[in-house]
Amino acid sequence: MVKCHLRRLMADHKIDDITQLMKLSGLSRNAINKLYREENIETIKMETLFKLCDTFNCSLSDLVEYIPKSEANK
Numbered sequence: 001m002v003k004c005h006l007r008r009l010m011a012d013h014k015i016d017d018i019t020q021l022m023k024l025s026g027l028s029r030n031a032i033n034k035l036y037r038e039e040n041i042e043t044i045k046m047e048t049l050f051k052l053c054d055t056f057n058c059s060l061s062d063l064v065e066y067i068p069k070s071e072a073n074k
Helices: 006-012 018-025 029-037 046-056
Strands: 002-004 064-066
Touching: 006 029, 006 046, 018 029, 018 046, 029 046
Parallel strands: none
Antiparallel strands: 002 064
């Protein structure tokens, strides 16, 4: 399972809404919505991750976290 920290990054960078992030990142509303609404992600395009990392000037590990299945079920 992959946990996404998009909401936290948006708050840290004072990005108030998805529309503002769309303009900054060049990503579609659907791409952002999926990550914003669902913290636990099963699939995601690498291009989306790269654009968000560029937008937030962060590393991939700041944006997403891998959680092994054994820990996710706890």
